[in-house]
Amino acid sequence: MLRPTLAEASPSGRRVAVLGGGVAGLTAAHELVERGFQVTIYDRRAWGGKARSVPVPGTGSGGRPDLPGEHGFRFFPGFYQHVPDTMRRIPFQGNPNGVWNNLVPAPEARFARRDGDDFRLPLGPRARAEFSPESFRETLGAALATALKMPADEGLYFADRLLVFNTSCDARRHGQWEHTSWRDFVGGHARSHEFRALLSRTLTSIMVAAKEDVASVRTIGTMGEQFLGNPFQIGNDGALDRVLNGPTNAVWIDPWVARVRDLGGQFVLGAEVRGLEVRDRRITAARIVDETGVQRTVDADYFVVALSAEQARTLWSPQVLAVWPELAAMDGLFTDWMNGIQFYLRRPADISRGHTAYIDAPWSLTSIAQNQLWSRKLTEFGDGTVQDCLSVDISDWNSPGMLFGKTAKECTHEEVAREAWAQIKAHLDDRGEVLRDTDLHSWFLDPGITWQEGQRRNANADPLLINTAGSWEYRPEPHGALENLFLAGDYVRTNVDLATMEGANESARAAVNALLDVAGSNAERCRMFTLYRAPELEALRGIDADRYAAGQPNMFDIPI
Numbered sequence: 001m002l003r004p005t006l007a008e009a010s011p012s013g014r015r016v017a018v019l020g021g022g023v024a025g026l027t028a029a030h031e032l033v034e035r036g037f038q039v040t041i042y043d044r045r046a047w048g049g050k051a052r053s054v055p056v057p058g059t060g061s062g063g064r065p066d067l068p069g070e071h072g073f074r075f076f077p078g079f080y081q082h083v084p085d086t087m088r089r090i091p092f093q094g095n096p097n098g099v100w101n102n103l104v105p106a107p108e109a110r111f112a113r114r115d116g117d118d119f120r121l122p123l124g125p126r127a128r129a130e131f132s133p134e135s136f137r138e139t140l141g142a143a144l145a146t147a148l149k150m151p152a153d154e155g156l157y158f159a160d161r162l163l164v165f166n167t168s169c170d171a172r173r174h175g176q177w178e179h180t181s182w183r184d185f186v187g188g189h190a191r192s193h194e195f196r197a198l199l200s201r202t203l204t205s206i207m208v209a210a211k212e213d214v215a216s217v218r219t220i221g222t223m224g225e226q227f228l229g230n231p232f233q234i235g236n237d238g239a240l241d242r243v244l245n246g247p248t249n250a251v252w253i254d255p256w257v258a259r260v261r262d263l264g265g266q267f268v269l270g271a272e273v274r275g276l277e278v279r280d281r282r283i284t285a286a287r288i289v290d291e292t293g294v295q296r297t298v299d300a301d302y303f304v305v306a307l308s309a310e311q312a313r314t315l316w317s318p319q320v321l322a323v324w325p326e327l328a329a330m331d332g333l334f335t336d337w338m339n340g341i342q343f344y345l346r347r348p349a350d351i352s353r354g355h356t357a358y359i360d361a362p363w364s365l366t367s368i369a370q371n372q373l374w375s376r377k378l379t380e381f382g383d384g385t386v387q388d389c390l391s392v393d394i395s396d397w398n399s400p401g402m403l404f405g406k407t408a409k410e411c412t413h414e415e416v417a418r419e420a421w422a423q424i425k426a427h428l429d430d431r432g433e434v435l436r437d438t439d440l441h442s443w444f445l446d447p448g449i450t451w452q453e454g455q456r457r458n459a460n461a462d463p464l465l466i467n468t469a470g471s472w473e474y475r476p477e478p479h480g481a482l483e484n485l486f487l488a489g490d491y492v493r494t495n496v497d498l499a500t501m502e503g504a505n506e507s508a509r510a511a512v513n514a515l516l517d518v519a520g521s522n523a524e525r526c527r528m529f530t531l532y533r534a535p536e537l538e539a540l541r542g543i544d545a546d547r548y549a550a551g552q553p554n555m556f557d558i559p560i
Contacts, residue, residue: 013301013519014036014037014038014301015037015038015040015299015300015301015302016029016032016037016038016039016040016300016301016302016303016304016515017039017040017041017042017286017298017299017300017302017303017304018032018039018040018041018042018304018306019042019273019286019298019303019304019305019306019307020041020042020043020049020273020305020306020307020308020311020488020489021041021042021043021046021047021048021049021267021269021306022043022048022049022050022051022306022308022504023048023049023051023083023501023504023505023508024049024306024488024489024490024504024505024507024508025041025043025049025304025306025488025508026041026047026048026253026256026257026260027082027086027488027504027505027508027509028304028306028486028488028508028511028512029041029260029265030086030089030256030259030260030263030265031508031509031512031526032512032515033260033263033264033265034089034263035512035516035521035523035524036523038264039260039264039265039266040265040266040267040268040298040300041260041265041266041267041268042268042271042273042288042298043267043268043269043271044270044271044272044273045269046269047253047257047267047269048248048249048253049308049462049504050071050072050462051071051074051248051252051253051501052070052071052248052249052253053068053069053070053247053248053249053250053253054068054069054070054071054444054446054447055067055068055069056068056069056382056442056444059381059382059383059442060381060382060383061382061383061384062383062384064380064381064382064383064384065380065381066381066382067342067344067378067381067382067386067389067442067444068247068249068250068381068389069342069444069446069447070247070248070340070342070391070446071339071340071446071448071462072338072339072340072391072393072446073243073340073355073366073367073368073370073391073392073393074243074244074248074501075106075241075242075243075355075368076103076238076242076243076244076501077226077227077240077241077242078233078236078237078238078239078240078241078242079226079230079235079236079237079240079531079532080237080500080501080502081237081502081529082496082502082505082506082509082528082529083501083502083505084100084103084237084238085527085529086256086505087099087100087102087103087252088100089259090252090255090256090259091255091259092251092255098255099251099252099255099256102244102245102246102251102252103238103242103243103244103245104242104243104244104245104373105123105238105239105241105242106123106239106241106242106243106353106354106355106368106373107122107123107124107239107353107354108120108121108122108123108352108353108354109121109123109241109352109354109355109356109357110351110352110354110355110356110357111148111198111202111356111357111359112356112357112358112359112427112428113359113360113427113430114358114359114360114361114426114427114430115430116360116430117149118427118431119148119149120352123239123240123241123354124239124240125231125232125233125240131232131534131536132536133163133167133537133540133556136159136163136166136229136534137156137159137160137163138156138159139231140155140158140159140162140228140231141155141156141157141158141159141160142155142156143155144158144159144199148194148198148199149194150192150194150195150198151192151194154191154192154194154195154199157187157191157195158186158195158199160556160558161185161186161187162221162224162225162228162229163556164554164556164557165177165185165217165221165224165225166221166225166229166533166534166537167537167540167541167544167554167555167556168541168544168548168554169541169542169544169545169548170541170545171545171548171549172544172545172548172554173218173221174218174472175548176548177216177217177218177221178216178217178218178469178470178472179216179469179470180216180217180469181212181213181214181215181216181217181469182200182204182212182213182215182216182217182220182221183200183212183213184213184217185217185221186199186200197359197360198359200212201364202357202359204220211336211466214334214466214468214469215466215467215468215469216467216468216469216470216471216472217469218467218472218497219467219497219498222496222497222498222531223498225531225532225533226531226532227240229534230532230534234532235532236532241354241355243368243370243373245373245374245375246374246375246376247374247376250376268290269291270290270291271288271289271290271291271296272288272289273286273287273288273305273307273311273315274287274288274289274295275287275315275317276303276315276317276319276320276485277297277319278317278319278320278322278323278482281323281481281482281483282482282483282484282485283303283482283484283485284299285297285298285299286298286300286303301484302484302485302486302515302518302519303484303485303486304486304487304488304508304511304512304515305485305486305487305488305489306487306488306489306508306511307489308462308463308465308489308490308491309330309333309335309465309489309490309491310335310463312330312487312489312491313330313331313333316328316330320482323481323482324480324481324482324485326476326480327476327480329473329474329475329476330474330475330476330491331474332471332473332474333465333471333474333475333491334465334466334468334471335463335464335465335466336397336398336463336464336466337394337397337408337409337460337463337464338393338394338395338464339393339394339397339445339446339448339449339460339462340391340392340393340394340445340446341392341394341416341417341420341443341444341445341446342389342390342391342392342443342444343389343390343391343392343417343420343421343440343443344378344382344386344388344389344440344441344442344443344444345386345387345388345389345390345439345440345441346385346386346387346438346439346440346441347387347388347439348369348371348372348387348388349369349371349388349390349434349435349439350434351367351369351390351428351434352368352369353372354368355367355368356368358423358424358427359427360427361423361424361426361427362396362399362400362401362402362423363394363395363396363397363399363401363408363419363420363423364394364395364396364399365392365393365394365395365420365423365424366392366393366395367390367391367392367393367424368390368391369388369389369390370388370389370390370391371387371388371389372388385441386441386442390424392420392424394408394416394420396408397409397458401419401422401423402419402422402423402426403415403418403419403422404419408458409457409458410456410457410458411458412451413445413449413451416445416449416458417443417445421435421440421443446462448460448461448462449461464499465490465491465499466499467497467498467499472493472497475491475492475493476491476492476493477492477493478492478493478507478510478511478514479511479514479515479518483518484518486511486512486514486515487507487511488504488507488508488510488511489504489507490503490504490507492507492510492511493507494506494507494510495528495529495530495531496531506528506529509526509527509528510526510528512526513525513526513528540555543555
């Protein structure tokens with residue numbers, strides 16, 4: 001027998017069911033309850049999605065909480081605007097700007113080489129200077145060549161390629177660069193090993209877990225435009241690289257859930273969405289299975305699907321696609337793996353004051369030592385002996401490792417830990433001992449990774465959407481022909497154009513604005529932000545629009 005849900009008790013016309021409790025779902029719920037809607041949010045596992053903390057079961061003792069684990073470390077670039085705006089509206093005791101004050105800058109990044117010289121990059125803004133195409137290419141080219149210890153001509157070449165993108169008009173970005181792979185754009189196959197390792201592979205596999213031969217130039221170029229094309233950090237919300245000052249749930253997700261509850265939002269955990277019922281171009285109900293295995297229907301006036309792309313696709317029944325056929329294109333979206341492992345250490349890790357990229361690691365590893373940046377120290381967790389946590393993201397699960405000759409997908413959890421640890425040590429200990437095996441207290445692999453004994457390989461409950469070349473056409477708008485159905489998630493078309501917390505937040509705001517339009521609401525619309533583009537290059541983008549319309553290349557796109 002089907003049972004009703006809490007959503008049915010709300011006044012008619014203002015009831016919203018948000019299906020999914022990650023960053024997109026929490027954002028949608030937050031924006032809607034602030035505008036007086038009656039919102040119930042449903043999730044199968046936990047609030048916060050991939051951004052949440054995951055306590056390591058059974059590790060706490062002596063009254064201390066369990067050690068904090070996570071899907072993978074996260075950072076908040078200064079060009080993020082939507083997430084910080086939300087954070088300012090989440091109260092946090094002692095903070096004048098709410099949760100936003102829990103963001104702290106990471107002042108440097110380290111690029112570690114195996115059997116080679118490492119280098120560190122300070123991440124503070126540079127002094128403002130005159131900006132021109134010539135100064136951009138010369139300054140960036142020299143900085144890359146010096147910092148990355150590569151030939152000057154290759155640093156200059158990369159700066160030239162970024163200048164091509166930065167001066168490209170919107171029509172070229174969508175019509176040409178969206179359909180071009182990053183490797184082809186930068187000529188990675190024809191450049192030196194150093195160029196391929198640092199500027200072709202690193203920018204894709206480490207930053208966005210993408211393969212250089214399939215990642216879209218429009219996506220990677222847009223990120224390059226923010227990280228490298230705005231050296232003065234104009235318009236940024238804060239430091240270029242920021243992290244939270246404690247476990248994510250404690251300093252962000254839990255206060256966020258509390259805020260939405262205080263504003264009247266209701267939460268239903270253990271609810272797995274199984275389908276949508278359609279009649280007269282509207283969703284009449286959602287079908288869920290609750291934590292006891294009982295099927296229920298969710299009744300509401302509006303439905304916001306805030307699930308991941310792979311989960312949302314399962315809801316597009318023939319009845320849904322008959323009204324909104326464009327959703328069928330989502331079958332063309334591609335996901336890959338980017339999951340984390342935490343190494344808990346008995347002594348502080350003196351590696352970097354920010355993130356570290358392990359350039360030559362077969363599994364494309366990045367890490368951050370968290371204790372130095374947290375206000376609540378790790379000795380207050382677990383058994384009290386852990387002094388640091390090296391949180392590591394594994395971005396390549398498809399290449400053989402150095403210990404077992406197997407991909408991460410083919411390794412048992414124990415083998416994943418040993419392999420990742422060995423790859424990190426190979427980078428850090430080649431000039432002296434930085435990490436000792438005796439330092440390792442324990443480790444924790446993202447619980448979304450589960451070992452399938454019969455298949456002798458891992459499964460992943462939380463894959464990452466990859467913006468492959470040409471994938472924009474597969475991504476939907478937040479609202480379509482189904483009048484009361486709205487989409488929020490990092491797969492929805494956004495300005496940031498990347499599967500990130502910022503993309504999830506931006507898409508949810510767009511979904512809420514569309515809902516307000518359909519509802520005829522006079523409430524203030526959610527604030528939307530756009531990424532920075534150097535105004536000094538705007539005239540050149542105008543010239544490029546004429547050149548693109550005439551079938552000509554960008555004026556700086558000169559074959560070498």
